Amino acid sequence: MASANRLSFPVVAAFGSTAAPIAAIGLVMGVYLPRFFTGHIGLSLGAVGAAFGIVRLLDLAVDPLLGMGMDRTRLKLGRYRPWLILGAPVTMLATYMLFMASPGISLGYLITWLLILYLGVSILTLSQAAWGASLATDYHDRSRVYGVIQAVGVLGSVMILLLPLFLAKTPMGAHGGVAAMGWFLIAAIPLTVALCATITPERVAPEVESQERIGLKDYWALLSRPEMIRLVFADFVIALGPGTTAALYLFFFHDARHYTAPQTSILLLFYIGAGLVGSMFWGFLAQRIGKHRALMASSVAYAVAQSMLMIIPPATMSLAIPGMFGVGFVAAGFVPIVRAMVADVADEVRLETGKERAGLLYALVTTTQKIGGAITVTVSYAVLQFVGYNPAEGAVNTPEAIRGLELCYVFAPIILVFFGGAAFIGWKLDAGRHAEVRRQLDIRDGLAAEADLLATASGVSLGRPPANQA
Structure with a gap:
């Protein structure tokens, strides 16, 4: 049944436009940047893994602080709009410094600019997510809105994946096309932020007057809510699953499954592109059977699709393409459904407390993704180094090292995502x-x-x- 509060598609599309560069940055950071800094810049596998892990750990406190600041913001521009605008130049500067890096940079350089990049991305991601909770107020419309945001993010990811394919034989396509990706992001960020900030309305909900100052104990009370415990845990383990595959993707398909560099880009393109269809499908399904049931169904489907990758013979594009499309299709439901469920919890919190806490609630789940990112890169790279895997271009690895790579890529994510889906058995906020x-x-x-x-x-x-x- 359509709601009177249902948002028009042009508004939703304008609001979701910033998801394109945000998702593209996340893809490049998870898939291309680690290999760029090991294979081209010359830093060791352990050093790059440690850098990403250190930055993630240092960055853990950022999102809760940002969430507190956003929830307390009272400006004529709105509560979340000013933060979205602020995040653009920060992200653009850090993108330039990292994506245009040259051999000879220090580990300190990498850590410093990774921190700044994560800060900018956190501001963009958190402000958009919290803004969406106040923009879409209907239970089912939220599934649609966050599904569209996910779909726009997929478009951004597909566009940035096409760059290495188109520029493969040009100077800009060198080293995986990382520099070209950087310029794409630097151009896309201000355009999409301007589109979102100028077209999207912001509804600032009235708050109950109170002389009591909100402290850390009040925010801990939010985290200890049964609904948030489930969401935080589920978001954490689900982030670990696909996060592990992202960090190991190029290694797995190139060295273990014997695909060429252009073929790995094509497979990744089908995986990401499947999210365009998958995000809309899972948003539709969530409107029919409920968000928590749709998330449980997607977690089971992910286990089946991910398992199929080991059955597909190596270097068989005709089978690998539908296989990767299937994995991308089912994985596309995780993020938008969880984000929509957090918005529902934010409404319940505001009803009970009279205060808007969407910024902090989203900070809690985005922080779990950062922890997951730190664990996936740091632990998986450490495991690969332990089994003797060598990521250098042209290196010959032992069968034991390849087997360890396969186990990390295929089966660890299945177990993690399964636990994430099981967390919603008995969910009450329907x-x-x-x-x-x-x-x-x-x-x-x-x-x-x-x-x-x-x-x-x-x-x-x-x-x-x-x-x-x-």
């Missing part, structure tokens, strides 16, 4: 419960708006309705 939460919020927001109008007209403050007003 469409019926959320409809009641929104009904009470709409009543209270209406009363608050009337009180503001009367106060403006009379010059006498009438106060706000209590947090539990329904």
